[in-house]
Amino acid sequence: MGMMQDYIEEAERDLLHTYNRYQVVFDHGEGVQLYDLEGKEYLDFVSGIGVFALGYGVKEYNDALKAQIDKILHTSNYYYNVPAIEAAKGIKKISGMDRVFFTNSGAEAVEGAIKAARKYAYLKDGSTDHEIIAMEHSFHGRTFGALSVTGNEKYRAPFEPMIGNIRFAKYNDIESVKALVNDKTCAVILETVQGEGGIRPADEAFLKEIRKICDERDMLLILDEIQCGMGRTGSYYAWQRYGVKPDIMTSAKALGCGVPVGAFMMTEKVGQNSLVAGDHGTTYGGNPLAGAAICSVLKLFEEKDIPGNAAKVGAYLFEKLDELAAEKADIKEHRGTGLMQCLEFDHPVADIINKALEKGLVLINAGTDIIRFLPPLVISESDVDRMTAILRECL
Numbered sequence: 331m332g333m334m335q336d337y338i339e340e341a342e343r344d345l346l347h348t349y350n351r352y353q354v355v356f357d358h359g360e361g362v363q364l365y366d367l368e369g370k371e372y373l374d375f376v377s378g379i380g381v382f383a384l385g386y387g388v389k390e391y392n393d394a395l396k397a398q399i400d401k402i403l404h405t406s407n408y409y410y411n412v413p414a415i416e417a418a419k420g421i422k423k424i425s426g427m428d429r430v431f432f433t434n435s436g437a438e439a440v441e442g443a444i445k446a447a448r449k450y451a452y453l454k455d456g457s458t459d460h461e462i463i464a465m466e467h468s469f470h471g472r473t474f475g476a477l478s479v480t481g482n483e484k485y486r487a488p489f490e491p492m493i494g495n496i497r498f499a500k501y502n503d504i505e506s507v508k509a510l511v512n513d514k515t516c517a518v519i520l521e522t523v524q525g526e527g528g529i530r531p532a533d534e535a536f537l538k539e540i541r542k543i544c545d546e547r548d549m550l551l552i553l554d555e556i557q558c559g560m561g562r563t564g565s566y567y568a569w570q571r572y573g574v575k576p577d578i579m580t581s582a583k584a585l586g587c588g589v590p591v592g593a594f595m596m597t598e599k600v601g602q603n604s605l606v607a608g609d610h611g612t613t614y615g616g617n618p619l620a621g622a623a624i625c626s627v628l629k630l631f632e633e634k635d636i637p638g639n640a641a642k643v644g645a646y647l648f649e650k651l652d653e654l655a656a657e658k659a660d661i662k663e664h665r666g667t668g669l670m671q672c673l674e675f676d677h678p679v680a681d682i683i684n685k686a687l688e689k690g691l692v693l694i695n696a697g698t699d700i701i702r703f704l705p706p707l708v709i710s711e712s713d714v715d716r717m718t719a720i721l722r723e724c725l
């Protein structure tokens with residue numbers, strides 16, 4: 331453990347301690363396998379928290395990035411660049427949305443979505459006291475706007491005051507949403523499938539009813555698809571399986587498959603009635619490298635039918651985790667859809683995750699009692715079998 335332990339000690343000395351990190355330094359990857367500095371092999375069921383959907387070491391993707399680096403990395407959003415134009419076209423095609431704004435991260439996409447919603451309401455009545463309804467147990471990121479709509483008191487408390495006029499409803503409880511709606515409400519923001527908060531898919535009736543309320547009152551529906559999007563639940567975006575289209579949506583994580591990119595998208599109606607020149611901007615967002623990454627991801631997703639694989643192998647994973655949940659009395663619940671699933675235990679799961687890591691399986695928690703399964707979307711049924719075999723040993 332010599333070299334790896336030395337790096338870990340350096341990291342603990344030099345990096346701000348905002349993460350309780352697992353005691354491993356990953357060095358490289360191949361397919362769905364990760365390798366640490368000492369060459370030990372791991373089966374990856376986290377994909378960098380839903381990022382590396384294509385798996386590691388995909389030559390075509392790597393080559394596309396290298397080619398763009400040799401050409402030009404960055405210009406500015408004051409000029410046009412072809413990779414961003416192509417990326418926007420591709421995103422419009424998979425999402426059915428009309429206007430795209432590129433960001434560097436998920437949180438920034440949420441920030442932009444909130445600004446667009448507030449501006450839309452401001453243009454209607456000129457007032458600045460509009461309210462946004464968000465959900466308990468949600469997660470939208472760590473910047474102030476995104477944190478303000480994150481339904482986790484623990485994350486928000488030390489940093490108050492948040493941005494104002496955010497109200498929290500109970501996820502999948504339509505009456506709790508209706509109770510908060512008033513003339514000042516300009517938007518509802520939620521994850522189509524809650525991720526960090528414990529892998530909870532929205533009920534179809536809940537989502538449809540919110541859509542209806544938004545339509546009746548000209549409020550905007552913002553769906554955060556940063557974790558559940560990009561094929562993970564079996565369609566490009568999870569809302570497509572519900573037939574409930576948002577007015578504004580966010581995408582990140584697997585959108586770049588490793589290059590830090592995000593985006594918020596909107597319908598033409600919102601696009602024509604919200605942010606204009608001078609309202610919003612970014613230095614890096616949608617630069618040529620980011621654009622090239624998105625273009626390559628979209629091309630490979632289509633060629634390999636990544637969403638189709640997520641649906642197929644996701645169904646298999648569902649069966650296998652159901653079996654495990656039936657065997658083990660300490661598993662309270664198995665939830666999720668596609669390749670976004672979880673097991674909720676009646677005790678903390680840190681020991682299980684550490685044991686799995688020792689045995690060469692990478693898993694991640696969601697809160698203290700939940701193990702989350704977010705594998706690369708290219709995994710096969712035999713990878714699922716390998717995972718469940720190791721996990722069973724750890725339980």
Ligand SMILES: *Cc1c(COP(=O)(O)O)cnc(C)c1O
Nearest residue numbers: 435436437469470471525556557
């Ligand atoms: C990860 C995540 C974010 C934040 O994305 P960052 O890139 O970490 O800023 C926002 N919303 C959801 C649903 C996420 O899973």
